[in-house]
Amino acid sequence: MGSPSNGFSVFVLVISSMAAVAFATSDFYQDFDLSWGDNRAKIFNGGKLLSLSLDRVSGSGFQSKKEYLFGRIDMQLKLVAGNSAGTVTAYYLSSQGPTHDEIDFEFLGNVTGEPYILHTNVYTQGKGNREQQFYLWFDPTRNFHTYSVIWKPQHIIFLVDNTPVRVFKNAESIGVPFPKNQRMRIYSSLWNADDWATRGGLVKTDWTKAPFTAYYRNFNFAPATTGSSSSSSGSSWENAELDATSRRRLRWVQKYFMIYNYCTDLKRFPQGFPPECRRSRF
Numbered sequence: 313m314g315s316p317s318n319g320f321s322v323f324v325l326v327i328s329s330m331a332a333v334a335f336a337t338s339d340f341y342q343d344f345d346l347s348w349g350d351n352r353a354k355i356f357n358g359g360k361l362l363s364l365s366l367d368r369v370s371g372s373g374f375q376s377k378k379e380y381l382f383g384r385i386d387m388q389l390k391l392v393a394g395n396s397a398g399t400v401t402a403y404y405l406s407s408q409g410p411t412h413d414e415i416d417f418e419f420l421g422n423v424t425g426e427p428y429i430l431h432t433n434v435y436t437q438g439k440g441n442r443e444q445q446f447y448l449w450f451d452p453t454r455n456f457h458t459y460s461v462i463w464k465p466q467h468i469i470f471l472v473d474n475t476p477v478r479v480f481k482n483a484e485s486i487g488v489p490f491p492k493n494q495r496m497r498i499y500s501s502l503w504n505a506d507d508w509a510t511r512g513g514l515v516k517t518d519w520t521k522a523p524f525t526a527y528y529r530n531f532n533f534a535p536a537t538t539g540s541s542s543s544s545s546g547s548s549w550e551n552a553e554l555d556a557t558s559r560r561r562l563r564w565v566q567k568y569f570m571i572y573n574y575c576t577d578l579k580r581f582p583q584g585f586p587p588e589c590r591r592s593r594f
C-alpha cells in the first residue's frame with residue numbers, strides 16, 4: 313500500500329503518545345473521593361477511569377480531595393447515552409458555606425437523538441442567577457470530550473474541547489463580586505431532575521433504561537502562575553486576554569449554539585440587567 317498512509321499513521325501514533333504522556337499523571341484514586349451513591353460511583357482501569365451511575369434508588373457523586381485557587385482544570389466526560397431525558401450530570405467547582413462561589417457545568421439529558429443542553433452558571437458570594445445555556449456541536453455521548461475551566465483573577469473561561477463558550481470577566485470595578493478569595497473543590501454528580509431539567513418537567517425519566525452511566529477520564533489541574541508577567545510562561549491559556557482565534561470561536565458558539573443568556577432575558581430583569589451584562593464582551 314502507499315507510503316503516504318503509513319506516514320500518516322506514524323504521525324497519528326506520535327501525536328497520541330504525546331497526549332498519553334501529557335495525561336500520564338491522571339489518577340482518580342489519588343485526586344478524588346467517591347462521595348455518595350455507594351457502589352454506583354466506581355474507579356477502575358487502575359485509576360484512569362471513573363463512572364457515575366443513577367438508578368431509581370439513587371444517583372452518585374465524587375469530589376476532589378484537594379481545594380484549588382486559580383488554574384486550569386480539564387476533565388474528559390462521556391455523557392449518559394440513549395434516552396437520558398430527566399438525568400442531569402453536574403460537573404462544577406464550589407467553595408463552602410452560605411457565601412460560597414461556584415463555577416458550574418451541568419448537562420441536561422434528552423430523549424434519544426435530541427440534543428443535550430449544556431447549562432452554565434457562576435455564583436459569587438452565594439448568589440448565582442447567571443445562567444447561559446448551549447447546544448453542543450457534537451454528540452457528547454459517543455466519545456469523550458474535554459470540558460475545562462480557566463479560573464484566573466481576571467476572568468473565568470468555560471471551554472469545550474478547547475473552544476471558549478463563556479467568559480465571566482472580573483467586574484469588581486463596577487461592583488460585581490468575583491470568586492478570588494475562597495478555594496474550591498471539584499465536584500460531579502449524576503442525579504434525577506425530571507421535575508425541571510427536561511422542558512420544565514414535561515419529559516420524565518424512563519427508569520426501564522436505568523442504570524444511567526456517565527464516564528470520566530484524564531483529569532488535569534494546572535496552577536496559574538502567580539506574579540506579574542504571566543504571559544511570559546509560554547502557555548497561551550495564561551494570557552490575560554483571549555487571542556483572536558479564541559475570540560472568533562467564542563463568537564461562533566454564542567451565535568450558533570447559545571440558547572439562553574440571562575444577559576438578554578428582559579422578562580427576568582425588567583428593572584435592568586445585572587451590571588456585568590453591560591460590559592463589552594471579548
Ligand SMILES: *[C@@H]1O[C@H](CO)[C@@H](O)[C@H](O)[C@H]1NC(C)=O
Pocket residue numbers: 420421422423426427428429509510511
Ligand atoms: C431536548 O430536545 C428538544 C427538541 O429538540 C429541545 O427543544 C430541548 O432543548 C432539548 N433539551 C432538553 C434538556 O430538553
